[in-house]
Every structure is written in structure tokens, then in C-alpha cells.
Amino acid sequence: MYPCIEINLRKIETNARRLSRLFKPVGISIMAVTKGFSAEPRIAEAILKGGAEYIADARIQNLKKLHHLPKEKVLLRLPMKSEIRDVVKYCDYSLNSEIETLREIGKVAREMNTVHKVIIMVDLGDYREGIRYHRVEQFVQEAIEIEGVEIRGFGVNLTCFGGVIPEQTTLLRLVEISETMRVKYDLEIDIVSGGSSSSVYLLNEENGFPMGINNLRLGEVMLLGKETAFGKRFDGLYEDAFILKAQIIELKDKPSVPHGRIGRDAFGNVPIYEDRGIIRRAILALGKQDVDPSGIVPVNQDISILGASSDHLILDLSRDRYSYQVGDIIHFYVKYGGMLNAMTSPYVEKIYIEDEKNGEDEEEFLLVESI
The missing domain is CATH 2.40.37 (Lyase, Ornithine Decarboxylase; Chain A, domain 1)
Structure with missing residues (x-):
């Protein structure tokens, strides 16, 4: 039946495996971003076979579809208040930048007798989601008082809206913010997420990723073989999956x-x-x-x-x-x-x-x- 789209699962798995082999030696884990293919389970399973450590999506409906897969789930889009109960139920982590939303998450988490892990998004110039860097400490001070919520990471989004290319200096600022908050407020930080498929090009740069970046949220580069900062094929990945x-x-x-x-x-x-x-x-x-x-x-x-x-x-x-x-x-x-x-x-x-x-x-x- 036409029109149709053919999905080569072996090529997708190979792309994921090659990326995992490149990033694991430098201490960077991969969140497999599933929104580009509507979180179809067979594709997600191929990516996980290739070595991705987390499943990430912008829509809670997609994460529900993948609830059976034995990996931690991450909500990429800032939670809507109307979906918080599902966020706590179906997600291990969510990205956040609004204190009122965190209060609602904490309330629901307490009702469900659990603790929800959050990654605080920091805006470093792309001006999509995130707290401006000079206001992060005030946000953390308020957030750590919320029962039912644990700050377990910091992240940045670049390129997606403003087109700002990730650079070592930008990501180093994220690392410094994360480390300062970790030490000052005795936080247990699992994830310092240095962006998406637009960040992968840094692996081939002279200075690479700054020490402390330990995660990337990858979709396009795994699925279509291209980094998105400059639109180039990345390290021999398949572009025709x-x-x-x-x-x-x-x-x-x-x-x-x-x-x-x-x-x-x-x-x-x-x-x-x-x-x-x-x-x-x-x-x-x-x-x-x-x-x-x-x-x-x-x-x-x-x-x-x-x-x-x-x-x-x-x-x-x-x-x-x-x-x-x-x-x-x-x-x-x-x-x-x-x-x-x-x-x-x-x-x-x-x-x-x-x-x-x-x-x-x-x-x-x-x-x-x-x-």
C-alpha cells in the first residue's frame, strides 16, 4: 500500500551502536529521543539494542507506549500542569524550569508515595526553555524545599529554536553551574545533559566535550546519520534508514x-x-x-x-x-x-x-x- 515509509531496523541499531561506542569512552550516556518516529516500539527497541541508556520523548502519550521497555524514561518537554499525574506515573525524570510546576509535581508525587527526579534546564543563549544562568541558584534554593521532588541533573537546549551552535565554552558554563549547585546544596547529580544532535560534532573537535558533560539527548543523528549543527554526515552513520x-x-x-x-x-x-x-x-x-x-x-x-x-x-x-x-x-x-x-x-x-x-x-x- 502506498504511500509508505520503509524503516530499516538494522541500520538504526547500527547507528545507535556506533554512537554508543564513540561516546561511552568519554563518559557520555545517550538518551534515545523517540518523538521523530512517534515512539514506535520496534524502532525504540532497535535503538536500545544499540546501547542507548535512556528513552526520552516530548509527549507523555509516547512514553506510555514504551512503558514496557526496561529503561528509565525522560519527559523532554516541560510538563503541563494538566499532565502531571501521568508524568509522575510514567516518567523517571522530567525537564523543568518553572517552580510552580515543580510544586505541583511534588504534591502529586507525595500523594503517590514516590519521589520524582527532575533535570533543571538552564538557558545559555538559545532562548527556548530554561532558567537564565544568573537565576539558577535562586531557583535551586526554592526547589530543594519541595518534598516529593529531587534535583538530579542540569541540562541545556541549543540550536532547536535560536540556532545557537553548542560550543565548549557554553557547555563548560553548564558544567560549572551544575558543580556549584551540587557542592553548595549537597545534590546528587546523575545527569549533566549537553544538548542534542547538534552537540555531537564536538566529539571531533580538538578540545571535545568539557569534562562533566555526561549525557546527550539524541534523535536525528541516530535515525538519519547527521549532526544538526552543520547538517553533515557523522562518522559513517547510515542516512537512509x-x-x-x-x-x-x-x-x-x-x-x-x-x-x-x-x-x-x-x-x-x-x-x-x-x-x-x-x-x-x-x-x-x-x-x-x-x-x-x-x-x-x-x-x-x-x-x-x-x-x-x-x-x-x-x-x-x-x-x-x-x-x-x-x-x-x-x-x-x-x-x-x-x-x-x-x-x-x-x-x-x-x-x-x-x-x-x-x-x-x-x-x-x-x-x-x-x-
Whole structure:
């Protein structure tokens, strides 16, 4: 059934294992971030087989799906007050930056006769979540008075909103804050989390990670093989563990510029077209309800994406040398956003594969596949 996304579990497990082997010697544990694939258990299990020590997700619904897996669970998004009972029940740790939320967590934890571990997020310049560094001590002073809550770590988020690249000096500040708070308030600190897939590039830098950073929250680099600070492939990881497939439903020669007065498209935008004369246009049964076209890349580099509506993806096949026909299947690599969309969409079938095909034959198959 199409559209579908093929997930190669062996490649994902291999990526996780290679990353674990790189980071364990420098004392850094890995939180496997599962939100990019809607926390599908088979994918999470492959990552854990590769050596990840924690499971982390932004949504409590996803962590519930993985409750059976024998690893500690971490809620990545700051808890909503409306979900705190589930946070305490299903999560071993949560990331926090609001004292009122911590008070609510402590109240619920006491009712449930437990103690909830929290990681305090520090804002070091990206200006998403976190306490400004000069206010951390005041926050800790208040937080340690809350029964039912234990401060067990400090973390930082970079790149995701402001695009700020993690650097040694920035992460060293996090380490210094963590160590100061640990000593002054006699805290038991398990985790000093130095960011996400945008931080991994530091492993190959001259000074590496500052001593004291002992955790990273990794999703994209394990799943798609790229660090996200500069968008480069990281240490030979697989970039094609996820392949999106869609079927051609129309294939005709048509002008490259629509005929008539141009207004807004179905999404309220006024499109702009380049006049390239008559082109070979293919329509695929795949649309914006399934995936953002900016989040996918045709495996066949002779194909270009012209645009999409809710249910149709329009391609230019004018340079195609494989002579696609109606009914043929086009393959796409996915970026993180494309993977997120496709794995979330109920209209995209998920197909899990264990075995890898061999190099050259696999590439040819990706470029030309008929049903």
C-alpha cells in the first residue's frame, strides 16, 4: 500500500551502536529521543539494542507506549500542569524550569508515595526553555524545599529554536553551574545533559566535550546519520534508514507555468513559477497531509519537486533517464521534518525491514521500482 515509509531496523541499531561506542569512552550516556518516529516500539527497541541508556520523548502519550521497555524514561518537554499525574506515573525524570510546576509535581508525587527526579534546564543563549544562568541558584534554593521532588541533573537546549551552535565554552558554563549547585546544596547529580544532535560534532573537535558533560539527548543523528549543527554526515552513520515511497498516478507533458490569472493556492500562498516550457510532470499520491515536501529529497537526483497540494505531489521528470510510467514508485530520502510528518501521518503505511540489500543493486532498485 502506498504511500509508505520503509524503516530499516538494522541500520538504526547500527547507528545507535556506533554512537554508543564513540561516546561511552568519554563518559557520555545517550538518551534515545523517540518523538521523530512517534515512539514506535520496534524502532525504540532497535535503538536500545544499540546501547542507548535512556528513552526520552516530548509527549507523555509516547512514553506510555514504551512503558514496557526496561529503561528509565525522560519527559523532554516541560510538563503541563494538566499532565502531571501521568508524568509522575510514567516518567523517571522530567525537564523543568518553572517552580510552580515543580510544586505541583511534588504534591502529586507525595500523594503517590514516590519521589520524582527532575533535570533543571538552564538557558545559555538559545532562548527556548530554561532558567537564565544568573537565576539558577535562586531557583535551586526554592526547589530543594519541595518534598516529593529531587534535583538530579542540569541540562541545556541549543540550536532547536535560536540556532545557537553548542560550543565548549557554553557547555563548560553548564558544567560549572551544575558543580556549584551540587557542592553548595549537597545534590546528587546523575545527569549533566549537553544538548542534542547538534552537540555531537564536538566529539571531533580538538578540545571535545568539557569534562562533566555526561549525557546527550539524541534523535536525528541516530535515525538519519547527521549532526544538526552543520547538517553533515557523522562518522559513517547510515542516512537512509528511512525511505519514503509514493506512486505515480498521472504522467503528462504540460507547460511549466499555469495558464490564467494566478491567485492563492490551497494553503493561502501566491505561487511563483519559472517558465521552462513544456515539462514532463508526474503527480504522486502523496500530499501535504502526509509530508511537507521541503522535508523529502528524491533518491533519483534527476527528479525535482515542483510543489504539493493536500493530496498530490508534483514532480518534474523532464531529465529522467529511467522512463517512469504510471504506477511506478518514486523513492525519497527524508529529512527530520519529513520523517516526523510521515511517521505521524495515519495515511502513510509503516513497513519494517531487517535485512539490508547490497550497495549497487539497492541504489538501482531505489531509482526504478514498478509494482
